[in-house]
Every structure is written in structure tokens, then in C-alpha cells.
Amino acid sequence: MQFLESVFFPALGLSPSTAQAVNAWVHFCMYVSTGCKEQRLVKQLKQHISKLATAAAEAPLRGSDPFGLALDGAPAPAEEISRDGALAAQVANHIVDWVYGRLCGYHVAFPKGENLAALLDVFVFACKSRGDGPQRLAELLVEAVCLSATSSFQQQMRARMDPGAPNEARLLEMASIAHDIHDADANIFCPALAPHMPAALAVAAVQMHILYGQHLVPWLGISKSISPAVLDVFRTANVLEQRLTGPITMAGGGGGSAAASGLHPPAVAEVVSSFRRWDLSNPLKAALLQWVGVQVSNTATWTARALQTEKWKPMGSGPDVAHTSSAAEVSRMTLEALDALYGMDVPMPAEVPQALLEGIDAVMRKYVTHVNEKLGALQRLIPPLPQPVRYKKDIVVKNEQAEREAGRNSVKGGKGKMAFLSSVPTVESSPDFTNISASLTPETLTAAACSLHFLYGRAEALVQVARERQLQSAAVHSLALPQPASTAGSAKCSPAKSEGSSSIGEAPEPLLHARTALMTGMQYACKFLATRVVFWDQRTPWLELLYRHHVTQPASRIDPVLEGLHMVLGATCPGLPDAVRTAFAKHLMVASVQAAERVLLDGGPCRWFMPADVQAIDQDMHKLRALFHADGDGLDRELIDSELERVRRLLPLMRVEVGPLMDMLKTARTHGTAQLMAPSGGPGNVYDESTILRVLVHRPERTGSKMLKSAYKLPKKAK
Template sequence: MDAGPSGRPAAGDLRQLLRHVLEDFQSRGGRLHIPIGCHGLEDWLMDAISVPDLLQKLSAGAKDITLLQVCKSKSTTPSQRNLQTNGDPPIISMAELLSRSSGDVRGSGLPASAQEVDANEPVLDLPQLRTGLEEHQLKELAYTVFVGCCSQSGDADLLKVMQGQLEMNDSRAAEVQRILATAASWDGAAPASAVATLEMHVKLLQRVRPANFDSFRNFVRWRDTVSSVVLQILTQAVQDPDNARNSDAVASSSQARHMLARLRGGMRRISVRDADEYDEAEYTEATSTVFEAAAAIASLSSSGWQFPWGLRVRLADLMLRGMFDVLDEGTFIAEKDALLQLLQTRVWPVLGIQPHIHSTIFAWIHFRQFAVTGNQDLLEATTFLIQGIANSPKRSGQGSSLADAAADEEFGVEVAAAIEHWIVLRMSDYHQNFGDPELMHGLVEVLVVAEQSKGADAAVPQVLEACIRSSMEAAYLRLVSTAATEGADDAKNIIAIAKATGALFTFELATYSPLLAPHLPTANQAAARRLHGCFGSDLLTWLLEVKDLAGSTLDAVREADALEVRLLEHVPGGLGDTKPWGTMQLLSPLLYKWVSGQLALLTAWSDRIFETEDWKAVTQPRGCARSAVEVISIAREAIEGLFGMKLPLQVDLVRALTEGIDGVLSRYATLIVEKVGSTDVLIPPPPTLTRYKRELALKAEMEASGDSPRSVRHKPSLSDESLAAFAGDEARLKALTAATLVVRLNSLQYVADHLPDMEKMVQERWQATVPTSARRADGSLGQQDWLFGMFEGAQQSVQHAIEAITQFTGTKVIFYDIRKPILEDLYKHRVDKARIGPVLELMDSALGNMAAETHPEVQPQLIRTMLEAAITAISRVLLDGGPYRFFIPDDTELIEQDLEELNVMFHADGDGLPREEITEALGPISELLTVLGLETGILISNLKQARAAEKSGVSPPGTGSSRLLVYDADVLQHVLAHRADRVASKFLKKEFRMPKKAGGSTGFANGFSSGLSKWRTKIKQKM
């Protein structure tokens, strides 16, 4: 159905579409704020909603939408409909004007006939344009300004033309010219162009008398018009708080209100209706009061005597509309060029209309005339004018000029938005409204330049896509009502609708998509997505009610599949939030049963393989276990079995299998971790904390060196105590050799390496099951998001398992395999006699052997966990070293040297970890060495302060991590306990009753050990 630019989408269709969009917004957690007094989504409210504004909020991800904020506004620009060139406008009583409340002043003041804007006309709602003046008053004021500015031009014909365009009859026009001529003869009179200022009109009130008119009635009409202009402008100046000139805004406002009251009083006094009531002296006195009050208000206003910005723009709008023929609104008058030049050279400089505003107003008028007449030539002119707006000189300056510049800028944006609103409203159903593609093409060009003028170039594709979606849905709803036959078989109706939908899509690609493609290259994709969603909704509703696979049902499924394939050919990027229809879902229940059986078999098989696993390498190099090879093999066989059926498999069915395999592989990784166990069993409890006793320390050192007749070999060592802690797990831990742990790591990495191949296998095999008719020209099916990340759960489980096994391996090497060299021998008795060298040799050997057999992807993580375990062990030696480790401040230098050797070893000339990472990991021990280097007296003092702070509930002294460690009570107690200093020993004995030998009953060790948990956590976090 063809329609002109005035066409609109069917009201019922648009309301239904809007309700669906808003209800969907609410169902997804959005909040709608409905106007007070409105009961739900009523028809009138749906009709008032601005579709582009609503779409903009939805696309921006708004969570709350106030419907009033997305409703359309009435135009404040008067219509040129029903103009009468003869007869006087009605006289408005000054009493009526003065009785209006202050809030009425900002109303549009348009007569009812002008406010009832035709539905086809674009509307512009800008508060600054609401002058409060009637249309005939604005026209008379516009004519007065025009005559004042142009009477000296010598072209009486143009004055006559503007008189007719502004509906001024001869008598009124003659009065205006006579008044201005009289004013020019006054002593010290301002130039005639001063009539474009408020001061001139106030002076006219002062000096013009009834004798200047043909009748007293004409005088009353003129006086009321001028009084209305003066009163409205000055009332707005008083009510606008930003208009105050004085920095003391409160005082200025109070004084202005007082002057406004005086002005109103003077206006009442001059408002005589009959000649018999007129008194010259009284009138003269009253007009003097009016002038004084007006002058006072103008002096307090930043704009002074100048007409407000909105009034000047309205006057310019009225004059520029005069460029068009009153009877044929789509054509210009013959005098258009001469009249336009006169306006630009004589009137605009007086009114302060900048080229930018001239272009904006003229563009708006051209577009409005197009909307009224349908003249497409006006679209080209509109496009040219809007493009010229950006290149037009802008206003600059300070004070009122700065305010005018801001208003100028806002005006351009508002005009562009109003044009966009009108176009988008009609393009929301362009199938119905634009049977002529050329007309739509012209409007799209105007829409694009309007968006560009607002600086919103990037929004053009979004706006056009929203129009496509809306129009495609409206067109689809119409075709459903015509294609479906009442009483016919549902399957046959689906076939008819599918064919009609395909025809609609063909028409869209041939007619509208090429017009939209220059500004929205994906126009065909947007149309395909929308039709896919529309038809899919009806198709799925029907499929849910299908009870058998009759011939017509299969025909409908095939027709629907063919339509989907065709639509998807134009959606290379995928359907976004829309899912494929899945027509095979109700046709393949047995496939789900088959998948369920395959997964059960796969689970049982993998469990049986795992139970018989001996963790010996079966592949080279860096071998993995037999169980890993077989679990991947049977998973691949299950995938091959499903796709070997060569059916057009539904996505959910394939995902059921892949998710099941994902679960089996995740379980395989989890079982490996569970069988290995936790690292907690590897770390023995700390020895009992004892204080330094010189005699005992010397005795122990002599026994260790063999100088004492009593051999230390007869005493249990720390490693013996550690073995006791492993009693229940000793056999299991011995079986968990470094070699078997490496095989476990390689097995996990083997699974991780094959997951991408399996994912690719599913992708390729699934596409191979799709019929040729559903393929693109290149044989592909486009992007299918569901095909990616299908084994993500297994990938994560495998990575977690690798982390756990590497953590266990590193901890086992340090705390189990070389526990004696590091936990017992390192720094025993004297630091300088028990350095870290032998420990590093053992660690280097163990690490080298494992790294050589470990998968390259796992090596860095394995090295990192061993470093973490080594740091934990060293921190234990320094703080929980047992009765044979005592330190002095000078030892810190040797320990720092040992840490540097540790750094060098794990860096391995660049083959290991980065230097920066190792240094950062060693940070907590470096902080601890700061404490170890403190003198005993400082340690005791800090400990006392820390305990006092704890008792009082305040934070300990100092700031920064190192300073806080210096005041950490638990760390200080452990450092003092290992301090080879009699003073420290006496302090601990006195203050804490700390024993000098292990085996006491004070329970002291447990209390101290638990106090270091936060610091040890910090060490782990560094890793």
C-alpha cells in the first residue's frame, strides 16, 4: 500500500509493538514509571510515546524508564493553516492579560486553531520559544520590526509583500508606518531600527496618542498589543533568576518584583476601553510610571532593553515563513530572493540573528513545508541548509551574548532532534508509509545530516536499525493476517506464512535495504534478524502443539528450515540474542535417550580405567598415563557416533552430549586430585617454642659436632618428629614419587591439549550434518556462538587440577623429600656453619629431573610452587626453627646472601622464573629480616608497645608493611625466642613463662604458632 510522507503506521500495530517492548523490558527486571492517573499501558499513553526516544533509552541499557520523559511534545511554532488576510484579530483585554498568573506567561499563547497542529507536521518544543504572546501579536510585532528596519530601503513593493505574508491589512499596516514615521520626527529620536528593542515600544506607549489612529478602537488594539509585548517580556525577565545583572541576586529579584508590580499598576491605569474614559493627563502620568518601572527592570536584567532570545527567533521564524506562498505552501514567492537579502542585511543584524540561527530556522521551515506539502525538492534544500549550519559563524562574547550563544547551540540541536523524531516515527513502518523509495531515500539523507549536526554520527546506524526492526515487525503482522486462512490446517497456515515472509524479505532486499545500506551496511542483516524473530515466535507456538508427524507437519518444518537458512545467509555475524528455531527438537526424542546412554557408558568406562591406572608413562616425549589417552579416545568415539547418524541435529542435542563429555572429563581431573590428597599432610606441626639458654645451646652444638661424649644420634631429631606426623600416610606418600606426579601433570595437560581439537571436531561434524540447501554460497553456515567454549568446564577443572598437583609436588619435594636438610639442618646452631648451599643443590637436582619430564606448559607453574614451598620452609626455619636455632642481628646479612643464591637458582639464567617475580615472592622474608636485624632492646620495647596496643584495642604504632611487622606481637615473640641473647631469654621467662626446653605443660607453643597465620598467608599471596 503506497503512502506519502504523511503516512503513519497503523495505530493498533504500533501500540501492540510498544506494549510488547515495554512488557519485555519489565520481564527482564526493568522498572517502568507510569504517569499518575494512568491505569497501565493505555492506548493514549502508547500513542504519546516517542519511539526513537524510547529506543535510545533501551539501547543505552536503562534500568528505570519514566514514560513521561519519552512522550512527544506539542509544537510551540504556530501553524500557517487557515490564514485570513483580511479582518482584525480579536482585541485582548489588558485586564485579562494582567489577571494571568505568573505561570501562564511561559505558555505558548497560541490560539486553539494554531495549537492543534496537524498530525503530519513536525513539532518543536523549546521553552525559550514560549513567549506568551498571541500569534497575531507576534505578526504585528514582526511587521513593525520589519518596517522599522527596512522602510528606508526604498522598496515599497517588498514592504507590501511582507505585509501580506504577515496578514496585516492595509489599515493596520498604514497605522504602523504612520506611528514609526511620527516617532522618527520626535526630538532626539532613535533610528527607526530601534523598534527592535523594548525601549522603543515603551516610548511608543508614552508618546503615541489616539489622534495617531483612525479610531479609538484601533488605538486600543495597538496599545493592548504593545502593552502585552512589554508586559510579557519584562515579566519573563523578572521570573528568570539567571537574568539578574546585579551580583546580589536576592536584592535584585526583590527590587525587580517591586518594579513589576508598579509596571502592572501603570498598565492598568492606561487600559481604558472607551474614548469617554480617556484623560490625557492621567494617561501621560500612567505611561511615565510604565516607562520608569520598565527602565528599572531593564537595568536589573542582563539583557537590558534587548528582546529575549526566544522572541527574536519567533519573529525571524514568522518573517522567514513569508518566503513561501500562503496558498501553495510548497513553492516560494517570486520576491523570495530580494526579501531574503533584505532580511539578512537589515533585519537580522538588528534582531541579533546569527547566520547559524538563520540557517537553522530556514532548515526547519523547509522541512515543515515538505511535511505539509510532500514536495521532495524541499528535502534537498533542507539537507543543504542543515549541512550549512555547522559551517555558519557562531555567536561569541560574554554576558547576554554568551547566553545567546548557548541558546543558539541548543536551538540547533533541538531542531535536528525534532526533524529526526518526525522521520523516525514514519520510518518505524516504512513498508506502509513509503511506497516511493525515492521519498524514503530523501528522508534518510535528511535524518543523517540531522544526526551529524547534533554530533551524533555514530547514532545513525542504531536509529536506522531500530526503524528496520519496527517496520519489519509491522509488515509481518499485516502479512500474517492476509496469508493465514481461518479454519485451515495450522501446518498449511505456517507454510503460507513462511512463503509470504520469504517474499517480504525478497522485497526488502530489492527495495529498501539498498537505500539504507550506505548508512547501515548491515541493513539486510537487521531485516533478517527481525523476520527471524517474528516468524520464529509463531513457528515455536505451533510446534509446541504438534502431536504427530503428519505430511503437512513435515512440509511446514521443511519450509520453515528453508526460510531460516535463507535468513541466516544474510546474518554472517550471528543472530545476537535471538536463538535458532530448533525445529528438530520435537522430532528427535530418541536422540536424547541415545545421548544419555552414551554418557552413562562413558562415565562407567572412565571410572574403570582410572581404578586400574598405575601412572606410568605410555607416550613419548614427556609421557602421560594410559587413562588420559583412553578417556579422550572414548569421548571422541561418542562424538563420532552421534554425528555418524547424519541428521540435521538440533543444537540442544549436541550440547547435551558435549556437556556430558565435559562433565566426565571434569570428573577425571577431580579424581586425580582427590587420590593425591591435600598438602596439609606434608607439613608437620611446628616444634614447641622455647627460649634461648646458653648452656643448653652450647651443649647441643658440642654434641652435634661430636666433641661431647654424649652423641646426639641417641636423641630424636626434627625429621624423626616429622616422620611421626606422616605415620598414617607414609606408604601413600612414598608411592607418590616425583615421577608419578609428573605423569599425572602430563596426563592433565594431555586432556587440556585435546579439548580444542574435540571442540573443532564437533564444529566441523555439526556443520557437515546440515543439508546443502541450508548452506551459504561458500558452503559455510556463519558464526554459531554455541559452538565455542563447549568444554570450558573441563578446561577449568583440568587447570584447577594442574594447580593442585603442582602445589602438592612442590610441597612434597621441600617438606617430605628433603625435609631434613631444610627443616633440621639449615641454620642449625650457627648460621655461618649451616648455609643454604646444600639445600639448593638438592632442590636444583629435584627440580631439574622433574622439569626435564614435565610438559613445557606446566613447567613454570611447577617451578613457582616449589619456590613457594621453599619460602614457606625458610620462614618456618627462621620463626619456628626449634631448640637448635638461634640468631643474632649480624646473621641477617648471611641470610640475605642465601636468599640471593635462591633467587639465582630459580632464575636459572633466564630458563626459570623472572627475577622480578622471585624478588616479589621473597618480599615477606625480606621484611622478616628487618625484624631479625633489630637489637634485643628494640625488639622488647616494640613487643611491649604492641601488647599494650592490643589490650587497649588500638592499632599498633607505625605505618607500612615493614613497620607493622616490626610491631607484630606474634612475630616479635618468635624472633626473641630464637635470639641468642640472655636478656631476651630472661624477658620471655619473666613475661611469658616460656620454657627453655621442650616438653613443658604451659601450652605456650600453640598460642605462638597460631599467631603467625596472617603473616604466612601473606607469603602465599605473594606467589
């Protein structure tokens, strides 16, 4: 080549520019003939093309020196300059075309990236030698990257894809191909492209995103159900998109980003800014919500079946196993549904676990409804109030004498005559006797209360588990929402839009309604059990025998009743969880106070109280308080005192002699209420007409009886 340059080319009369073009072409042909493997030829080719590009850039300058004042002497004629430029451009065009063809398939042409960097230098110098500017060079490189990625993707699809495979299997294999190509781009090809196009990896990632999306997006439109294969596609597509998004984001692309246009040539900025994420969220959410609907429906069906066959027996003898099998089954099913949801290991839209928890909420509330309907109203357990009657001494004495002769607990006297004057109906006469006695036993009610308490605890645990699993899922998976196209005018949110978006509240507290219903249901079951103990099982001791005829008789005092309560507490409480035990004890105390208040105000025709009896009644209330306080091991003293206040408030009124009591009743009848002066002389309690009347009804004085007869038409016997 030195001989050609120093002797042959001058002898032929070739200008330096023409000689450089011939040199470049000869070296290029030699390089191609070696299979593009000779590194020395590449270096020389780069030198010649570089000189050719420099000469092409300097030619116009020589034309501007007509007097030959430059160092190289007089310029060549314009015709020669034009001819030399055309030849140089023609050589450059051939080199560019040939290299461009190789670059459009560089994944195949240079599988290991060998000589790619050097050939890219040749390509760039050749483009410059024919007059291409930076923008045109960027356009050619962008086209080459996109075409090579497309060619490689299609070629590997033909080689690796099974045409008869299901759509999901094909998409998984295509994702593997995309990962392989992106690996090659990141590690082999784009480092060679980076000196000439720094955003080459971003351009390649956008093109790969488009190629895979052409197959993924149609599948997303038809995928409506959940299966292992479908979940694999969602997981794989999300991972692929996150990987491809990395270099695109670094290049400032996505969503019509204005940053990309300022950082890169227009051709690069156009590609990078065109990036739009796949809408994985909505199709995945729709499929998951359909799955959630099926799970909730199945759980509701299984819960209904479990309740239909429930025997309401505890699973064991301790507080931890005091619940029933149906409660355990509901807990198991709901936790398994939550585990199955997060076990899918896919990006989890927040609406999906929220929908599952809402379904579980409904299932648990139906469980509470079933228990409440099984129990029914409390009034089934409480007998009606006896008819108020006025005192008639001969009737009272006759009835008390008949009871004494027949035996206090005997219902019938001699010759079939009634000896025991009942204040309330017996439980056997209730229309609900069979149902309550057979189906609502204390053991059944205890099991129901413990089951509701167990589910309440499981609901709280389920909420905590759901929160933890959602945080774990968010840390592992990142599901990007599709970006809407933005413009310069929409770069800033309008105040109206911002205000509207901030008004949207957070999602409601999970399982809030279920937990409230379960807690309320547990309290109601305990209240039902306590009411049954006092007003059903112990109806006679409370409503018939307590303070019957004479308060001061030992058999009429509260001690036998408290003994019965103590036995119930001792037999029931040890097997209950703490919360259920406390609730039952509280409601049993409340029911006992209600029964005591009823005895004092609506005790029926066999209860007569004198002012002197108040001290004994007050002592009995202290005994009742001591039973439930249990020396500090039971209920709080403040809670007991707040309930007993209703009874203790009656005691000052019961101490009033019959004359002042009648005056108070007259005042209350006129004004609605009457005030009782305190012993200290200050204002005391205020009582309504009904309370004063019912206290007077239980006074064994003739004067009070006459007033009740004349003013209120009360009979002397119950009808």
C-alpha cells in the same frame, strides 16, 4: 464441418449459438475417439469452445437491444436465447466433466504431459462457456491437482511398497515416491498448469507434504531411539520437506500467511496458507538426547574402570607422551562420541551437542576429583610447627656439643642417648608414610599433573571441534521448526514477549567447568609434588639442618639445599610439557620460600639468629632467586621477587637489637602491631605481635629469654 456449418445447420434452422455448441460437441467427440492424440482436432476444438464461450458472454448483451439497432440485426426471441444458452451450457458441462475426470488423474492419464496444456485450454474455455468465474475455475483446478497427486501417490505405493517391510523402509520408499511425483510436477505438469494457476507447483507440494506426513507424523510419535534406519528417515524427511517448502515459500505460503490470500484466488490461498511443517526437531532431539545419555553413561563407566586400573605411569619419555593411558582413553572416548554424533549426518538441534558436552564435562570433572582424592590434603606432607622455646645457654651448648661428638647427622649418641634434637617429626613417623612413599611417588605425581594438563588441552580442542562440526552441520542441514498458526492480531510480537525472549542468555561456554577443574587440578598436583620435594623428601635438609645452631657455618648455609633442588629440577623438568614444567617450578619456588620463612620464624630449639647473620641470610635468598631465575631461562624475576618479599620483609626486623626488639614486642602486645623505623628515618614496615615474638624466640640473649618467660610463659625445653 464446413458443409454442416454453411448448408446443413441453416437448413435445420439452428441458431448460430446452437450450431457452435454442436460443432464443439462433434469436435470433442472426435478428439476423444482418437485417444486424445490428434493435435489438429485439439486446436479446432479450442476454437469452437472459444467461440461458444464468447457467444455465452455476449448473449445477455443482445437481449438488451430490443429494437435491433445492433449490427447483427434484431435479437432472437428470449425463449430461443434461453434454449441456446441451455444447450451451450449442457455441452460445456459434458466437456468439463469429462476433462475434469482426466485432470483428477493427470499423472496417470498424461504420464509425459502430452496434450495436457491444450486440454487445459479446452477445460478453461468450457468452464467459461457455462458461466464459471475465475474463483470457480481455481477451485476446480486445485481439486484436480490435489486429487491427481493423491491418486498417483497411492497408486505408486501399491505398486512399489512391500507390505511386510519395517516402518522405516516403508517411509524411505514413500519419500522416494514423493520425490518422483514432485519431479514430474515441477518438470512436466505444473508448466502446463501455470498459465491458468501460477501457484500450481505450490499446491501440489502442499498436497504431497500432507500425503507423506500422514504416514510420517504417527511414526515420529513412536520413534524414541536411534538406529541407522531411523536416522535415514529423519535425513530423508528433512530433505523432502526442504524441497517441498521451496515452491510453497515462493508462493507466499506457510503459517497462515496473509500474503498468499492477496496473491492468489481464495481456493489457492487456502491450500498454500494451510502449509505446516512437520515437527522433526523435537522427536529427533528426544531420540538424540537419549543416545547422548547412553553415551555419557558408558563413557563415565569406562573412565571409572580406566582409573581403577591406572598405574600412573607415563606413556613415554617425552613431554608429548608424559600423560597416562587413562587420560588418553578419556580423550579417545570423548572425541569418538562427538564424531559419532555428527557422523549421523542429521540436522543437529543445538541442545544435543550441548548435552553431550555437558556429559563430557562431568566425566572430566570426575577424573579430576579422582586425582584430588588420591593426593589428599597438602597438610599430610607438612610437619606441625615446633613448640616455641626460649633461649637457655646451657641447654643449647650441651645439645650442640652432643651433636658434634656423635656426628651431625647421627640420631643417637653414645650409650643410646639422643644426640640430635629434632625440630619436626620424621617422615617415617607420619601415619601417611606408607601411602605417600609407595603410592604418591614423584613419578606418580608427575604423571597425574601431565594427565590433567593433557585433558585440559584435549578439552579445549574438543570445544573447537564441536563448534566447527556444528557450523558444518548447520551449513549442510537446515532443520525448520514447526510454524505456529498465526493470525492478523498476532502478526506483531507483543513488547512483553519480545522483552522476555531477549532476556534469555546464550548457552554456557562448553566444558568451562571441566577446563577450570583440570587446570586447577594440574596446579594442585604440581603444588603437591613441590610440597613433597621440600617438606617430605628434603624435610631434614630444610627443616633440621638449614641454619642449625650457627648461620655462618658453611654446612648450615643454603647451598646444600639448593643443590638438592637443582637435582630435582634437572631430573623432572625435561620430561614435562611447558605448562606443567612452569607450574612445578613455580610451586617448588613457593614451597622453598615457605620453608625458608618457617626456618626463620619457627625453626625450633636449635636455631638462633643474631643481627650479624642477616647479611648471610640475604645472600642465600639471592642464591635461591638465581636458581629459579636461571639467567632468564627459568621463572620471571617479578614472580620470584613477589614470593621472596615475605622473607626479605623479615630481614630488617631480624637486624634489630634485642632491646628495641623487646620494646616493639611490648608495643605490639598493647596495640596489636608495632612499626619499625626505616634506616632513613621514615616509616618502615609494620609487624604484628606474633611475628615479633617469633623473631625474639630465636635470639640467643638472656634478656629476651627472661621477657619470654615472664610475659609468655615459654618453656626452655620442648615438651
